[in-house]
Amino acid sequence: MSINVAIDGPAGAGKSTIAKKLAKELDYIYVDTGAMYRAMALYMIEQKTDIQHMDAVRSACDAITYSDGEQQVILNGRNVNDFIRTEAVSEMSSKISAIPEVRAKLLSLQRSLAAASNVIMDGRDIGTHVLPNADVKIFLTADAHVRALRRYEEFTAKGIDCTLENVEREVIERDERDMNRAIAPLKQAEDAVRVD
Ligand code: DC
Numbered sequence: 001m002s003i004n005v006a007i008d009g010p011a012g013a014g015k016s017t018i019a020k021k022l023a024k025e026l027d028y029i030y031v032d033t034g035a036m037y038r039a040m041a042l043y044m045i046e047q048k049t050d051i052q053h054m055d056a057v058r059s060a061c062d063a064i065t066y067s068d069g070e071q072q073v074i075l076n077g078r079n080v081n082d083f084i085r086t087e088a089v090s091e092m093s094s095k096i097s098a099i100p101e102v103r104a105k106l107l108s109l110q111r112s113l114a115a116a117s118n119v120i121m122d123g124r125d126i127g128t129h130v131l132p133n134a135d136v137k138i139f140l141t142a143d144a145h146v147r148a149l150r151r152y153e154e155f156t157a158k159g160i161d162c163t164l165e166n167v168e169r170e171v172i173e174r175d176e177r178d179m180n181r182a183i184a185p186l187k188q189a190e191d192a193v194r195v196d
Pocket of ligand 1: 098
């Protein structure tokens, strides 16, 4: 039986930073589920998929093949790692993550990865939906202003032009959407350890 560690929490709390370090230390596989939603979002932006129309969303879901090799996100054979961290992709990924068809496609992929290997998986619904029997569950959070500041510093270090106000607004909007959607919303699992 593989060992599964779930890390959930809002945007910019440091989930992926911690998960990557832990995975290296423990020699587990790191599964960044946000990157999967981001890859799908990138595809739908590029294909100009009308996300109001379920037929269009369904055929986009069917068209996508995704693999995560060595923390590189491969979308239909193309490495998209450098294209999935933009503001436009963040917003789109949060929007499409509320669509049941999109979640269903990624859920089976996430569960099969966790069944096959010891994993540290981070996201929004890992402890509550994806891996309800995870061996360890952590809910990692921080004040929205602190999270926005981290994101802002990451962006400016990469030379991306932005303001702290805009980054903070985007983080807050995305959390609101992720916490209030009908399906698998961002929520602390009852048996998760909260780290603020
Ligand atoms: O973790 P992230 O910021 O890369 O995630 C991008 C978006 O994907 C996030 O705003 C909501 C969605 N997401 C989700 O709905 N469920 C997950 N397990 C992971 C991400």
